[in-house]
Amino acid sequence: MKLINKFVTGLEVPGTRQFSNKVALYDNCIDLTLGQSGFAPADYIKDAMIRAISEDQLRYTHNKGLLELRQAVSDDIYRRLGVRYDAETEILMTNGGSEAIDDVLRTIINPDDEVLLPVPTYLGYEPVIKLLGAKTVYVDTTQTGFVPTPEAVTAAITDKTKAIIFNYPTNPTGVTYTYDQIQALADALSETSIFIITDEIYSENVYDAPHHSFMEFKDVRNQLFVVSGLSKSHAITGARVGYVLAPEALMEHVTTVHLYNSICVATPMQYGAISALNHGQEDVTKMNDAYIERRNYLYDRLIGMGLPVIKPQGAFYIFPDISAYSNDSFQFANDLIEQEQLAVVPGKSFSDLGEGYIRLSFACTMEEIIEACDRLERFLNHYQQ
Ligand SMILES: Cc1ncc(COP(=O)(O)O)c(C=O)c1O
Numbered sequence: 001m002k003l004i005n006k007f008v009t010g011l012e013v014p015g016t017r018q019f020s021n022k023v024a025l026y027d028n029c030i031d032l033t034l035g036q037s038g039f040a041p042a043d044y045i046k047d048a049m050i051r052a053i054s055e056d057q058l059r060y061t062h063n064k065g066l067l068e069l070r071q072a073v074s075d076d077i078y079r080r081l082g083v084r085y086d087a088e089t090e091i092l093m094t095n096g097g098s099e100a101i102d103d104v105l106r107t108i109i110n111p112d113d114e115v116l117l118p119v120p121t122y123l124g125y126e127p128v129i130k131l132l133g134a135k136t137v138y139v140d141t142t143q144t145g146f147v148p149t150p151e152a153v154t155a156a157i158t159d160k161t162k163a164i165i166f167n168y169p170t171n172p173t174g175v176t177y178t179y180d181q182i183q184a185l186a187d188a189l190s191e192t193s194i195f196i197i198t199d200e201i202y203s204e205n206v207y208d209a210p211h212h213s214f215m216e217f218k219d220v221r222n223q224l225f226v227v228s229g230l231s232k233s234h235a236i237t238g239a240r241v242g243y244v245l246a247p248e249a250l251m252e253h254v255t256t257v258h259l260y261n262s263i264c265v266a267t268p269m270q271y272g273a274i275s276a277l278n279h280g281q282e283d284v285t286k287m288n289d290a291y292i293e294r295r296n297y298l299y300d301r302l303i304g305m306g307l308p309v310i311k312p313q314g315a316f317y318i319f320p321d322i323s324a325y326s327n328d329s330f331q332f333a334n335d336l337i338e339q340e341q342l343a344v345v346p347g348k349s350f351s352d353l354g355e356g357y358i359r360l361s362f363a364c365t366m367e368e369i370i371e372a373c374d375r376l377e378r379f380l381n382h383y384q385q
Contacts, residue, residue, distance in 0.1 A: 010130060011127050011130065014124075015123070016035060016123065019033045019345055019346070020034075022337055023343045026341045027341075029341040029342070030342050030364075030371055030372045031364065032360045032361050032362075032369075033343050033345050033359075035361065036231070036235070037235035037237075037287060038364050039287050039290075041234065041235045041239075042235075044279045046272070048272045048275035049239070049268045049269060050268075052267060052270075053268045057267045060264050060267070061267050061270060063259040064091065064092045064093060064264075065091075066093075066267075066270045066274070067088070069270050069274050069277075070088070070091040070243075072273070072274050073087070073243055073245075075277075077245070081215055081216055082216070083213075083215045085215075089248040090247060090251055091243060091251075092243060092254055093243050093264070093265045093273075094242045094244060094262075095262050096229055096237075097201040097227055097231060099240075099242060099258070100244045101124060101197075101199065101227055102128055103244060103254050103257045103261060104225045104227060104244055105163075105197075106128075106257050107250070107253045107254045108162060108163060108195055109129065110132075110162070111134060112133065112134065113135070113160060114137050114160040115129050115137065115163050116137050116194075117136050117138055117165055118138075118152075118165075119140065119351035119353045119354065120172055120347060120350035120357070121170060121172075121350060121351065122167050122172075123351075125167075125199075126351070134162070135160075137158075138353060139153055140353055142353055146173040146310065146319075147168075147181055148185070149184075150187070150188035153188060153189070157192060157194065161192075162195060163194055163195035163196070164194060164196055164197070165197045165198075166185075166197070166198045166214070167198075167200075168198075168202075168314070169202040169203070169206060169211075170202075170315065171315055171317055172347070173319040174311075174312020174313065174314060174316075174317045174318055174319065175312065175313060176206060176313045178209070178212065186219060186220045190223075194223070195225060196214055196220055198213065198214050199228070200226060200227070201229050201232055201242070202232055202314050202316075203233075204232070205287075205316060206313060207295065207313055213226070215245070222247050224247075225244060225245070225246045225254075228242065228245070229241055229242025229243060230242070233280070233284055234273075234276040234283070239269040240266065240269060241269050241270065291362060295311070298318055298362050298369055299318060302320045306324075307320040307324075307380075309321065316361055317361055317362070318360050319354075320357065320360070321356060321357055322356060322357060323356035323357075325383050327355060329346035329356065329358055332383075336358075336376070336379055341375070342375045342376060345359040345361075360372070
């Protein structure tokens with residue numbers, strides 16, 4: 001395939017997709033591969049989108065997004081973290097968190113740069129890094145509760161390191177970082193000239209303590225890109241509304257990349273997002289209450305099955321260690337779907353350091369979780385690789 005970009009031919013379909021695509025092949029499959037809320041979006045979000053269409057709001061907006069929406073994002077961040085990002089100059093609306101990641105990486109990465117990735121982590125970063133001809137350097141978090149330490153991060157920095165990408169609450173582990181852990185990382189990184197990219201798309205989905213952010217640490221603000229969005233928090237993955245927060249000087253460049261990418265986010269979706277941010281807090285809390293109940297049940301059952309697992313504090317995933325049964329998580333997940341019609345994501349999808357784990361999502365109904373646990377327990381009772 002000589003005509004195709006050499007970096008594209010090396011990319012694979014993500015493990016999440018591979019297994020969610022298999023669900024349709026079975027009559028009675030339970031799908032715990034979901035990366036999105038099972039709740040219906042609120043009427044005030046849908047009504048705002050529909051109203052925008054009826055009122056002919058189908059023209060381009062400002063490249064950065066409607067100012068009213070950027071102001072709503074700014075107010076939301078201030079309400080949650082007490083930090084102000086300027087709506088005019090420091091906020092850019094993107095097509096989901098995905099475009100936010102792509103825009104930021106394309107703004108800063110040169111071929112042969114190195115990007116540090118604490119792993120296991122979301123599988124959407126490494127392909128973009130590869131497409132830019134750059135290299136990913138893993139920072140192993142498996143021995144430190146899935147949270148990178150400042151020592152491990154600084155040990156991985158070379159003169160080629162351009163950036164580090166944090167994601168917390170973390171997909172796939174459900175672990176999040178405490179204020180003190182973030183402070184220690186911020187202190188270490190403020191001494192360096194590398195960029196910090198922090199993907200906080202699950203920041204509204206936290207269960208035991210308030211979310212904290214690198215945004216709270218002034219010393220890193222000039223090297224910080226924050227990626228986030230409304231997909232997960234407001235159950236609107238299909239609306240494609242995300243954003244980047246960055247200092248003005250960096251944001252000008254990200255905006256240029258974004259405008260050549262997509263010009264702006266679909267206008268009716270921007271109106272829906274304004275309504276979500278202005279009215280949605282109560283619903284976020286309600287959804288989180290349901291996730292807590294599901295998380296607690298799933299965690300207790302996994303512990304009962306003897307699987308080592310960390311109780312998730314955020315996102316809607318849990319990441320049990322299945323290494324006592326198998327060190328081939330793809331084989332394990334294949335056998336599980338074939339024998340019990342239960343779809344999960346192999347840990348190896350989240351880097352080689354995710355091998356020996358599987359990811360289960362609890363963004364589905366309680367009935368599905370109960371049935372899934374029964375099936376997993378039965379499977380483990382006789383499973384031999
Ligand atoms: C950590 C993380 N970042 C970004 C995304 C992409 O979000 P969006 O649907 O808003 O593009 C996902 C989706 O699963 C995710 O898990």
